[in-house]
Amino acid sequence: MLRIVVDHGKCAGLGMCEAEASDLFEVQNDGSLLVLNETPGEDRREAVIAAVESCPTEALSFVQE
Amino acid sequence: MTERLVIVGASLAGLRAAQAARRSGFTRPVTLVGAEPYLPYDRPPLSKAYLDDEVPKKPFFRTDEQLRAELDLDLRLNTLATSLDPSRRVVALSDGDELEYSAALVATGATARTLPGAEKLVGVHTLRTLDDAVAIRAALDAGARTVVVGAGFIGSEVASGARKRGLLTTVLEALPVPLVRSVGEEMGHACAELHRAYGTDLRCGVKVTGLESAHGRVTGVTLDDGSIVPADLVVVGIGVSPSTEWLGDSGVQLHERDRGIVCDEMLSSGLPGVYAAGDVMHFPNPLFDGELMRLEHWTNAAEQGALAVKNALNPAEAKPSAVVPYFWSDWYGHRIQFVGVPKADEIRVVSAELGEDKFLALYRRGDRIIGCISIDRPAQIMKYRRLIMQSQPWADALELAGVS
Known part of the structure; x- marks a missing residue:
C-alpha cells in the first residue's frame, strides 16, 4: 500500500501537488497542506509520483507499506 | 557515435534532466556541465529564506555523493561550455575537453543584467x-x-x-x-x-x-x-539575459530581442539531438494559442528539464511543453502568487468587487480564463490553475470567485 508522507517543516504551501492531484492534496487558507487521502489506491501511483517530483521544497515522499 | 547525453547547465533544469534520463532507463554516460563551482542548488530561497533566516540553510539539492551514486553522473563543475558544433556533435569546454554527444540539452539559464x-x-x-x-x-x-x-x-x-x-x-x-x-x-x-x-x-x-x-x-x-x-x-534587479554567447557559431536560432534559443513546442532547438529547457529558451506554448514565451520560473525549469530530455532520448514519442506558468514571491511575510499569462483582454480585480482585503485578480482572453494573481490566498490559486490548464470558460472562473 502507498502511504503519502508530508514533511510539514519543509512544505511551503506552494500547491504544485494539488495541481498534479487535487483528489489527494489541498492547500488550506493558512498555507498548510491537507492530504485528502493518505493511502491512495495503486491506480493513483503515477499521480503520487508526479506530485512528489513537482514539489519545489521536496516536502513530499511516499512509502510502500 | 558515442551514446552520451551532455547537459550544459547544472541548475534545476539540468538536474531534473539528469534525473529524468536515468528514470527513463538511459544507462549510457550522462555528463552535467556547470559554470559555477557549486553542486546544483535551489535559487528561489536565495532572495527569500536565505536572506531572512538567522542561520541560512545550504540550498544544495543533493550531495556530490548522491549525484554520482544515484545518477552516475560525470560532473564537470566550474567548467564553461565554450561552443557547440552540430556537424561533429561536440560540445567544447573551457578546460579544453571536447564532449561528443548523441543528445544534448542546453540549460544554461540566464545572466542578471x-x-x-x-x-x-x-x-x-x-x-x-x-x-x-x-x-x-x-x-x-x-x-x-x-x-x-x-x-x-x-x-x-x-x-x-x-x-x-x-x-x-x-x-x-x-x-x-x-x-x-x-x-x-x-x-x-x-x-x-x-x-x-x-x-x-x-x-x-x-x-x-x-x-x-x-x-x-x-x-x-x-x-x-x-x-x-x-x-x-x-x-x-533589472532583468536577465539568456546565457547563449557560447552558442554564437552553432547555427542555432536565437531570438532577435534577447538572444534566447528559439525552440519548437517539443523543446527541440532544430539542431539534430539538441534540446533546451528553462530560462534560456523560447517555446510556443500550445496552452496559450502557441504564444512564444520565455519563462524564468522554477516550476517551468523543473518541468522542461525533464521533458526535454525525455523528448531528446525518444523523439518518436515526444510531447509538447504545455506548461501553465506559475511563480510565487514572498514580500514582508505576504505571499504573491501568479498562474497563467498576463497578456489579457480584460483584468478583473475580483477582491475589490467583493470588498475583500486580500488581492485577487483574474485575467481573461477571449472567453476563457488565462491568468490569476493573488496575495495571501494560497488555498485558491491552484484551483484557478486547474481552470487555466483545462482552458475553461471565463464564466467558470467568475463563478469560482463568487462574482458574476
Missing part, C-alpha cells in the same frame, strides 16, 4: 547566484543602507529582507507603477502598497543615471534629476 560600471565597485550586486546571496546577506547583516534598482520580484524580496532588519531601504523604479508590464496596473498598485506599508521608500518614475563611489566602494545612486540616494548596498 547590471548597471554600467557596477562590476568595478564593491557593494553593487545582482542576485542570481549563491555567491550573490552570500554577499548581499553579509551586507544586510552589516546594516547597509540598501537601494534596490528595479521594483521587480527579486529586488522586492531583497527590500523585504532589508526591512526585516529595520534597515533604511529604497526601491527605484523607472515605470510609473511597478510590475505593470508583467501583472497589470491594479496589481502593480497593490505591490506598491506592500512596499509602503512596510516602510520601504518606493520611488516610481525615476531614472537611474549612475553610481557614486569612494575608494572603490559604492556610496550612492544618481538619479536623472541630479539627486543622489545614499547607499552601502545596491542590488540591481
